[in-house]
Amino acid sequence: MPASVITAPGPPLHDGVREGCDRLVQLLLLNLQKLVHGRGGPGLAEGPARPVPFLEALRPHVRELCVETLRLERKRFLWQHQLLGLLAVYSAPHGAADALFFLLALARTPEELALAPQLHAVLCAVLPDPLPAAVA
Numbered sequence: 001m002p003a004s005v006i007t008a009p010g011p012p013l014h015d016g017v018r019e020g021c022d023r024l025v026q027l028l029l030l031n032l033q034k035l036v037h038g039r040g041g042p043g044l045a046e047g048p049a050r051p052v053p054f055l056e057a058l059r060p061h062v063r064e065l066c067v068e069t070l071r072l073e074r075k076r077f078l079w080q081h082q083l084l085g086l087l088a089v090y091s092a093p094h095g096a097a098d099a100l101f102f103l104l105a106l107a108r109t110p111e112e113l114a115l116a117p118q119l120h121a122v123l124c125a126v127l128p129d130p131l132p133a134a135v136a
Contacts, residue, residue, distance in 0.1 A: 022075065029082050036090045037126070055090045062087065062095060066102035070112045081115060085122045088130075096123050096130035104135075 035052045058065070065087065069080040088099040100116060100123070107113040123130050 025079050029079060029086070032083070032086050036086050052090060055087055058083075058087055059091050059095060062091075062098045063102050063106075066099065066106055069115065070103070070106055070108075072111060077115075081119065085119055088119065088123055089126055092123075092127050093130060096127055097136075099123075100130055101135070 032052070032054070035050075036055070039049045039052070062084075065080060065084050069077050069084055071077065084099050084103075088096040091098075100120060103116040103119060104113070107116065120131060
């Protein structure tokens with residue numbers, strides 16, 4: 001098994017460790033989802049939207065996140081695609097258009113290209129259609 005963010009070179013990890021890491025990443029993504037979709041917005045009684053520092057720091061790296069997502073590495077690309085969707089919603093409208101643009105522009109195979117309509121469906125559920133801005 002090649003080394004990755006999840007596994008280091010050397011003997012394979014015990015399945016319990018792998019499952020624990022998977023659960024931890026899922027909980028972190030769930031927490032980010034709550035922060036993104038539960039934050040206030042302009043015009044709401046709570047006042048201005050609260051920043052999410054992790055996503056603020058990730059905003060300039062949309063292209064790199066798309067490149068990594070398009071590598072389609074096992075479970076990792078699923079987490080990255082979910083993170084990309086949360087980042088796109090958080091930094092809409094420009095972040096949503098950028099994420100779609102990079103997925104479309106950088107895809108080289110039908111499998112990679114299939115990630116763009118999946119992201120588009122997620123974004124359209126909560127945002128005005130970002131596709132026109134992505135292809136402009």
